[in-house]
Amino acid sequence: MTYLVGLGLGLSLIVAIGAQNVFVLRQGLRREHVLLVVTICTLSDAVLIAAGVAGVGAAVENVPWLVSGARWAGAAFLLGYAALAARRALRPAGETLDAHDAPAAAASSGAVAATCLALTWLNPHVYLDTVVLLGTVASTHEARWLFAAGAVTGSALWFAGLGFGARLLSGVLARPGAWRVLDGAIAAVMAVLAVSLVAGA
Structure with a gap:
C-alpha cells in the first residue's frame, strides 16, 4: 500500500x-x-x-511531532497544486504541441x-515537489523507502511513456482541449490525496 501511495503521489x-x-x-x-x-x-x-x-526522515526520527505537521503541510501543498491545475483547466492558456514544429537539423x-x-x-518547483513534498509525505509512513521506491517508479513510468509514447499522442496533444482534461485530472487526484493525507493524521 505504501508503495502504491508513493507511486500515485509521484505520478x-x-x-x-x-x-x-x-x-x-x-x-519524443x-x-x-x-x-x-x-x-x-x-x-x-x-x-x-x-x-x-x-x-526529512532523519529529522522526524528526532522530532516525532513533525509527523503531524508534515501531514498538514503536505495536504496544504497538494491542495495548492490542485487549485492551480483546476484554474488551468477552467481558464486554459491555449497550450498545444505541434508535431511539425521540430527544426530541420537534429540537435x-x-x-x-x-x-x-x-x-x-x-526549476525551483522540482525541489519543492521531490525534496520537500515527497520527502515530507514519505516521513509519515513507516516504510518511507518503499514510498520512495513507488515515487521513483512513477517517475520512470511517466518519462518513459511520455518520451516513447509521444508519437502516438501527437494528434491529441495538438488540441488545447486535451490539456484541459489533463489538468482537470491532476486537480482531482491531488485533492483526493490531500484529503486522504489529512484523514490519516
Missing part, C-alpha cells in the same frame, strides 16, 4: 504540465535522443527523492542533455 506531481514535460514530449515527437532524455529525467528524480526522504546529444539538465535542476 500526480510529475504529470503537472511544465517546461520539462513539454521538452520530453517534443523530443522528434524521436531525437529520447532514451537519453528519459534517463536523465528519471535519474535526477531518483536522486532528489532519495535526498528528500533521507533528510546534438550534448545540447539535448544540457537542455534537459537545465530544465530539471534549475
Whole structure:
C-alpha cells in the first residue's frame, strides 16, 4: 500500500504540465535522443527523492511531532497544486504541441542533455515537489523507502511513456482541449490525496 501511495503521489506531481514535460514530449515527437532524455529525467528524480526522504526522515526520527505537521503541510501543498491545475483547466492558456514544429537539423546529444539538465535542476518547483513534498509525505509512513521506491517508479513510468509514447499522442496533444482534461485530472487526484493525507493524521 505504501508503495502504491508513493507511486500515485509521484505520478500526480510529475504529470503537472511544465517546461520539462513539454521538452520530453517534443523530443519524443522528434524521436531525437529520447532514451537519453528519459534517463536523465528519471535519474535526477531518483536522486532528489532519495535526498528528500533521507533528510526529512532523519529529522522526524528526532522530532516525532513533525509527523503531524508534515501531514498538514503536505495536504496544504497538494491542495495548492490542485487549485492551480483546476484554474488551468477552467481558464486554459491555449497550450498545444505541434508535431511539425521540430527544426530541420537534429540537435546534438550534448545540447539535448544540457537542455534537459537545465530544465530539471534549475526549476525551483522540482525541489519543492521531490525534496520537500515527497520527502515530507514519505516521513509519515513507516516504510518511507518503499514510498520512495513507488515515487521513483512513477517517475520512470511517466518519462518513459511520455518520451516513447509521444508519437502516438501527437494528434491529441495538438488540441488545447486535451490539456484541459489533463489538468482537470491532476486537480482531482491531488485533492483526493490531500484529503486522504489529512484523514490519516
